[in-house]
Amino acid sequence: MAEFVPLRKGQTLKLADGRTVTVTDKLGEGGQGIVYRVRYDTGEERALKWFFIGYLKDPSKFYRHLESNINVGSPSEAFLWPEQLTEYVSGETFGYTMKIFPKGYESFSRYLLAKTRFKNVAAMVDAALNIVTAFKALHNKGYNYQDLNDGNFSIDPTSGKVLICDNDNVMGHGEYSGVLGKARYMAPEVVRGDKQPDKSTDRFSLAVILFMLLIGNHPLEGVKTNYPALTNKYEKRIYGTEPLFIFDEKDPSNAPHKLLHQNALRLWGFFPSFIQAAFRQSFSQESLLEGKERLLEQAWFNILMRLKSSLVRCPHCGEEMFLESDRATTCQSCKRTVKAVGHLLFDKRAGQDVTVPIFKDAALYEYHMNPLSEDFETRSAVILEKPGKFGLKNDSNYNWKIKTPSGKILAKQPGEVLVLGADAKIDFYNKNIAQVIVNN
Numbered sequence: 001m002a003e004f005v006p007l008r009k010g011q012t013l014k015l016a017d018g019r020t021v022t023v024t025d026k027l028g029e030g031g032q033g034i035v036y037r038v039r040y041d042t043g044e045e046r047a048l049k050w051f052f053i054g055y056l057k058d059p060s061k062f063y064r065h066l067e068s069n070i071n072v073g074s075p076s077e078a079f080l081w082p083e084q085l086t087e088y089v090s091g092e093t094f095g096y097t098m099k100i101f102p103k104g105y106e107s108f109s110r111y112l113l114a115k116t117r118f119k120n121v122a123a124m125v126d127a128a129l130n131i132v133t134a135f136k137a138l139h140n141k142g143y144n145y146q147d148l149n150d151g152n153f154s155i156d157p158t159s160g161k162v163l164i165c166d167n168d169n170v171m172g173h174g175e176y177s178g179v180l181g182k183a184r185y186m187a188p189e190v191v192r193g194d195k196q197p198d199k200s201t202d203r204f205s206l207a208v209i210l211f212m213l214l215i216g217n218h219p220l221e222g223v224k225t226n227y228p229a230l231t232n233k234y235e236k237r238i239y240g241t242e243p244l245f246i247f248d249e250k251d252p253s254n255a256p257h258k259l260l261h262q263n264a265l266r267l268w269g270f271f272p273s274f275i276q277a278a279f280r281q282s283f284s285q286e287s288l289l290e291g292k293e294r295l296l297e298q299a300w301f302n303i304l305m306r307l308k309s310s311l312v313r314c315p316h317c318g319e320e321m322f323l324e325s326d327r328a329t330t331c332q333s334c335k336r337t338v339k340a341v342g343h344l345l346f347d348k349r350a351g352q353d354v355t356v357p358i359f360k361d362a363a364l365y366e367y368h369m370n371p372l373s374e375d376f377e378t379r380s381a382v383i384l385e386k387p388g389k390f391g392l393k394n395d396s397n398y399n400w401k402i403k404t405p406s407g408k409i410l411a412k413q414p415g416e417v418l419v420l421g422a423d424a425k426i427d428f429y430n431k432n433i434a435q436v437i438v439n440n
């Protein structure tokens, strides 16, 4: 086999579309190859991933695979997708161009090792929403991910924006490789060797990523799985044949270890009941052993929007907390109880409840105004508090129509504040109605 020859500074390479790029710099090196900075004649810069010869087991098949992904195109802005292949060099290897990795993003693994932290809880929730949105776009484009792990994701700690890199293996081959560590993100049926990765196994991986993002530990790693050395045999047991959720309601035998899984012990109670329920469903024995009950991206999106709208500050200690809509919540910082006077109740979306607690500064987004919108960033309304009453300020572009219990019809234009009264029905836009429910 030919020897791998790194590219030289100043070397030019011909791309499949006929243009050429010049190598200007080395950006990094990984297990699959070297990434260089290259420049088009126009001055535009790109990154170029140059594969190690030994990495490519079937170079021409892999070339065609990448070619097909380039032709189909990137699912969304969140993907650092291959743009152009180079021509083969000496019939042995090749590379492809992609956008240069922007500054400010940090690898998800660094968050897991607590080397990076989100600026605030809101940025973390936005990161979760961005991951779900990216997966949805990927599946809508007909791909599945297959090769998911914490090294693929990079997140901006301030904005929660997500970039997914190493998309080379999206679609195509994906049998259980037996590589240690990788199984942590695979659906149990893939680890067991029962199934090839597909949409359903990707959905399992998505739930693992979300759990690790929010809770900070792995959902299946508890006291039972604390082996001195993680061999293939144990790995198959933990993630494949005998998986057990660390917060399984029926079987507590794999609960978090009090020293090894402190994040899980500390953070689980920080999240409201509906997030805990979503994870219990995702990691139930039915999901782990039969592949059932897994949440679709759209369900996760609605659940996470509910989470986003429940983010408030504790009135006692000022810390950020997630407030349940309809019941008392214990602030994890000061351990005091906080309860909303009521909540806004929308129609369910994708089988999930849509609610917002009536509490100072709880926010509604474009998503809440218009059920067809997936905009979770544009704030469209906010709850205001004055002694003895709560208001909802219209920051949207819509004219709201309100029907009071006595049948009176009101209107609130953008910029106006609606004083929230029991049982009023607010039509935000096109019969998308929320009802004001008073909590007992």
Ligand SMILES: [Zn+2]
Pocket (backbone or CB within 6 Å): 314, 315, 316, 317, 318, 319, 331, 332, 333, 334, 335, 336
């Ligand atoms: Zn507090």
